[in-house]
Amino acid sequence: MTSYTWWPVLGAPMEDGLKRVLAHDFLRGLSDGTLPREAFGYFVIQDTLYLGEYARALALLAAKAPSGAAGTLAAHAGSAIATELGLHPALLEQAGLDPALLHTTPKSPATTAYTSYLLSVCAQRPFHEGLAAVLPCYWIYQQVGMALATSGSSDPVYERWIESYAAPDFARSVAEMLQVVDDTVRELSDRQATDMAEHVEIATRYEWMFWDAAVREERWPW
Numbered sequence: 126m127t128s129y130t131w132w133p134v135l136g137a138p139m140e141d142g143l144k145r146v147l148a149h150d151f152l153r154g155l156s157d158g159t160l161p162r163e164a165f166g167y168f169v170i171q172d173t174l175y176l177g178e179y180a181r182a183l184a185l186l187a188a189k190a191p192s193g194a195a196g197t198l199a200a201h202a203g204s205a206i207a208t209e210l211g212l213h214p215a216l217l218e219q220a221g222l223d224p225a226l227l228h229t230t231p232k233s234p235a236t237t238a239y240t241s242y243l244l245s246v247c248a249q250r251p252f253h254e255g256l257a258a259v260l261p262c263y264w265i266y267q268q269v270g271m272a273l274a275t276s277g278s279s280d281p282v283y284e285r286w287i288e289s290y291a292a293p294d295f296a297r298s299v300a301e302m303l304q305v306v307d308d309t310v311r312e313l314s315d316r317q318a319t320d321m322a323e324h325v326e327i328a329t330r331y332e333w334m335f336w337d338a339a340v341r342e343e344r345w346p347w
């Protein structure tokens with residue numbers, strides 16, 4: 126990580142957020158198997174809703190990317206959709222939940238806030254800012270996957286989730302994205318780099334809030 130040009134610019138807010146994420150009850154519960162199935166089911170449904178919007182954010186970003194990065198971003202938009210359609214419904218079924226819930230559950234307040242934020246930054250702000258907003262999604266999940274994979278989980282459903290983010294395929298996709306970030310950061314003024322760091326910090330907080338909403342099974346007041 127430290128060999129990347131972007132690390133000294135963007136690493137601090139993500140590392141701080143990662144510490145908080147790793148200490149969150151949701152991830153402790155995934156590791157030791159005490160996470161209630163209801164909280165995991167809530168998470169998988171909300172995450173599927175999230176992925177559909179995240180893919181659109183990446184597609185918006187692809188449209189304004191320099192040509193060297195456009196193909197990577199468009200391909201990643203495609204693979205986010207593939208996860209939405211593949212892994213997530215399979216996880217739901219394995220967890221004993223009806224995949225039809227995916228079509229009847231509304232986005233939670235946290236999912237609405239995070240995806241609205243991503244879409245608005247990617248649509249309305251310059252490329253480097255959008256890239257900063259989508260970065261914690263990759264980096265945090267990779268770090269979480271690696272941290273949890275060292276001891277795994279006694280629960281086979283949770284273990285499958287951990288394995289998918291500790292897998293070499295996922296590491297390759299994160300590395301592609303980090304290279305795009307590196308190529309981008311190299312060209313920026315100090316002001317632009319500070320703007321990126323601000324988006325990284327906000328998106329990292331949203332990542333924490335997403336786990337937290339699942340533990341609380343957050344709902345709209347009516």
Ligand SMILES: Cc1ncc(C[n+]2csc(CCO)c2C)c(N)n1
Nearest residue numbers: 172175179201204205262263266335
């Ligand atoms: C809340 C939330 N944040 C990050 C991810 C991880 N993630 C989602 S899409 C994508 C890239 C393309 O597949 C990655 C790494 C998630 N699943 N849910």
